[in-house]
Amino acid sequence: MLTKAEKESRVIELYEQDKTYREIAKEVHISLGDISSIIKRHTGDVNAEAGNIDQKQQEETIDQSGKTVEGGRFICIMRGLLSLLRYVVGNHPY
Numbered sequence: 377m378l379t380k381a382e383k384e385s386r387v388i389e390l391y392e393q394d395k396t397y398r399e400i401a402k403e404v405h406i407s408l409g410d411i412s413s414i415i416k417r418h419t420g421d422v423n424a425e426a427g428n429i430d431q432k433q434q435e436e437t438i439d440q441s442g443k444t445v446e447g448g449r450f451i452c453i454m455r456g457l458l459s460l461l462r463y464v465v466g467n468h469p470y
Contacts, residue, residue, distance in 0.1 A: 378404070387414045 378386065383404050390400045397411050404411075415421075 384414050387411055388418050391415050391418070 383406060386404050387400055387406070390403065391411075395403075397408050400411050401408055
């Protein structure tokens with residue numbers, strides 16, 4: 377079992393390898409919130425507020441081309457497409 381300091385070191389190491397928060401959590405067995413706190417301390421991110429979620433923390437989603445898309449970005453894209461569809465259908469001359 378890793379000590380707290382060892383877990384923090386491992387989190388930073390995995391973060392620097394561009395692992396997602398979920399991948400880090402699975403390997404180190406700590407919460408996403410704890411990972412976020414460790415990364416913020418490591419990067420010196422003093423502007424991060426609660427509710428301002430790092431993109432790496434977003435759940436990954438697979439798009440039609442097989443590429444991963446960050447969950448928040450995916451949701452924004454889908455909302456935009458839904459709005460466009462509602463506009464087109466609502467203004468279609470039947």
